[in-house]
Amino acid sequence: MMTKQTIAVLFICVCLFVRSAYSNERPDVVFIMVDDLRPMLGCYGAPHIQTPNIDRLAERSVVFDRAYCQFAKCGPSRLSLMTGLRPDSTRVYGHSKDDLNRFRNDKHEAVSIARWFKEHGYRTLSFGKIDHDGWQQADDWSEPPSPGREQEILEIVDTQNPSGPTIIADRFNCPFYQSPEVSDETLFAGRMTKQVTETIRVRDGDDPLFLAVGYRRPHLPLVAPQQYFSLYKPDRSWLAVNPQPAQNSPIVAWLNSVAYAKSAARLGFAMPKNPSRSEAMLWSGYELRSYVGVPNVGEIPESVQLQILQAYAACVSYVDAQVGKIIEALEETGRLDKSIVILCSDHGWHLGEQSAWAKMTNFEVATRVPLIVAAPGIKPGRSTMLTELVDVYPTLCELTGIPAPKHLEGESFVRELTGEGAGQSFALSQISRHGDKYMGRAIRTDRFRYVEWTETANGRVFERELYDHRTDPNETVNVASNLEYSEHVQRLHRLIVRSFGIAEGANE
Numbered sequence: 001m002m003t004k005q006t007i008a009v010l011f012i013c014v015c016l017f018v019r020s021a022y023s024n025e026r027p028d029v030v031f032i033m034v035d036d037l038r039p040m041l042g043c044y045g046a047p048h049i050q051t052p053n054i055d056r057l058a059e060r061s062v063v064f065d066r067a068y069c070q071f072a073k074c075g076p077s078r079l080s081l082m083t084g085l086r087p088d089s090t091r092v093y094g095h096s097k098d099d100l101n102r103f104r105n106d107k108h109e110a111v112s113i114a115r116w117f118k119e120h121g122y123r124t125l126s127f128g129k130i131d132h133d134g135w136q137q138a139d140d141w142s143e144p145p146s147p148g149r150e151q152e153i154l155e156i157v158d159t160q161n162p163s164g165p166t167i168i169a170d171r172f173n174c175p176f177y178q179s180p181e182v183s184d185e186t187l188f189a190g191r192m193t194k195q196v197t198e199t200i201r202v203r204d205g206d207d208p209l210f211l212a213v214g215y216r217r218p219h220l221p222l223v224a225p226q227q228y229f230s231l232y233k234p235d236r237s238w239l240a241v242n243p244q245p246a247q248n249s250p251i252v253a254w255l256n257s258v259a260y261a262k263s264a265a266r267l268g269f270a271m272p273k274n275p276s277r278s279e280a281m282l283w284s285g286y287e288l289r290s291y292v293g294v295p296n297v298g299e300i301p302e303s304v305q306l307q308i309l310q311a312y313a314a315c316v317s318y319v320d321a322q323v324g325k326i327i328e329a330l331e332e333t334g335r336l337d338k339s340i341v342i343l344c345s346d347h348g349w350h351l352g353e354q355s356a357w358a359k360m361t362n363f364e365v366a367t368r369v370p371l372i373v374a375a376p377g378i379k380p381g382r383s384t385m386l387t388e389l390v391d392v393y394p395t396l397c398e399l400t401g402i403p404a405p406k407h408l409e410g411e412s413f414v415r416e417l418t419g420e421g422a423g424q425s426f427a428l429s430q431i432s433r434h435g436d437k438y439m440g441r442a443i444r445t446d447r448f449r450y451v452e453w454t455e456t457a458n459g460r461v462f463e464r465e466l467y468d469h470r471t472d473p474n475e476t477v478n479v480a481s482n483l484e485y486s487e488h489v490q491r492l493h494r495l496i497v498r499s500f501g502i503a504e505g506a507n508e
Contacts, residue, residue, distance in 0.1 A: 028338065031212045049313055062381050063382045067344070067368065068369065069347040094259070115140040116397075133147065147214075173292060177223065177307065184321060197325055218319070218349070255275070256350075256356055344369055347367065399417075464480040
């Protein structure tokens with residue numbers, strides 16, 4: 001006859017067994033976020049870019065050809081992805097800590113994907129830039145995040161002591177690129193990758209792992225070891241095929257410099273408040289222009305443009321090499337086939353298109369992102385479904401068998417991964433100007449990109465854009481005012497009103 005003590009011991013053993021079996025059934029999640037990465041990868045049809053490791057990951061994944069961010073700026077985009085809320089719900093349109101704190105105080109139920117997975121039995125770990133720099137919440141993770149030093153994004157090699165530790169540059173005395181002859185591990189990305197691979201190889205406990213890895217490059221400054229620069233010799237064929245602003249487009253669409261007016265003034269440059277079209281072209285892309293080596297104002301010489309293109313490509317290949325090391329560690333430990341691996345970016349990046357550089361527009365090159373998803377039991381392939389980063393949270397919940405929290409605003413794309421889905425019919429993006437005084441809300445359908453610019457105070461629409469991707473995939477002509485497109489404009493207007501939850505009549 002069993003004693004109460006024996007029964008208690010057996011009960012504990014059964015519970016531990018059930019928990020272990022339950023944990024082992026759930027796949028690990030390896031979530032890789034690459035900053036400022038447009039789909040300029042071999043697997044996305046860019047043969048001049050060397051990304052063999054990401055391409056190898058793509059071969060075992062579903063590659064989404066038409067995935068879009070919700071806001072082409074780091075902080076708002078990452079907050080949207082991590083919380084599963086659209087920017088109009090977070091009301092965080094920039095990098096204000098006050099706005100972030102207000103959101104967190106007002107939306108306690110909007111727990112991050114890291115906290116949600118932690119609460120459902122996952123060991124959640126963060127390396128590098130996952131949340132926007134300085135926005136990490138330690139208790140969202142099983143262990144304190146490891147983002148690097150404060151302002152790690154400004155890491156450069158000390159030219160006076162190149163073999164010594166790297167340094168954090170002064171923001172407005174920082175070169176736009178460096179190509180030091182150093183090892184991968186000299187720079188933060190390489191050092192972080194070593195941490196990540198050690199975590200994979202020396203695994204603690206039986207709990208499933210949610211491993212988030214954020215690479216800062218190819219964000220400015222474009223710093224990578226010389227060996228990756230030597231892979232590339234850009235020529236004129238690399239230059240943007242659409243370097244002029246789209247015909248009939250409003251200046252507000254592509255002048256992505258207004259947030260840097262104070263930065264320009266600090267350097268002695270007066271950015272015009274109401275520039276003409278020709279003046280605006282001389283200022284566009286000021287995020288890039290604020291780094292040493294690029295003209296603060298005026299045309300960017302072709303030779304400098306080619307340097308930018310080489311440096312951007314070098315950083316992409318440097319990150320690709322780090323991704324390869326993570327995949328190798330997963331293979332060596334037998335975890336690769338048992339893991340969900342997602343690679344994406346927070347937004348795209350202009351490389352001279354529409355006269356712009358960097359991000360913060362609603363154009364295709366700023367909002368379209370790579371999205372590559374591998375998961376157990378998922379057949380590799382490609383998807384042309386219009387997909388959004390806000391969909392990642394619910395998708396990971398469904399793939400892991402975790403119930404999705406009620407606050408999510410995205411939609412799971414698991415049915416697309418399994419080949420069962422009919423597909424989403426549009427994707428939404430937005431960008432603000434002058435704080436949130438003006439808002440541009442965009443909808444991307446199979447054929448069109450339609451944008452409405454409104455005054456936030458009264459909801460009045462003051463500019464419209466329409467690009468017909470059937471005839472104009474590079475978005476070179478705004479046809480919103482063409483009579484032949486009037487029915488499309490009216491239909492897309494109604495769709496924007498409904499999709500963004502705008503009160504009827506508010507912007508008429």
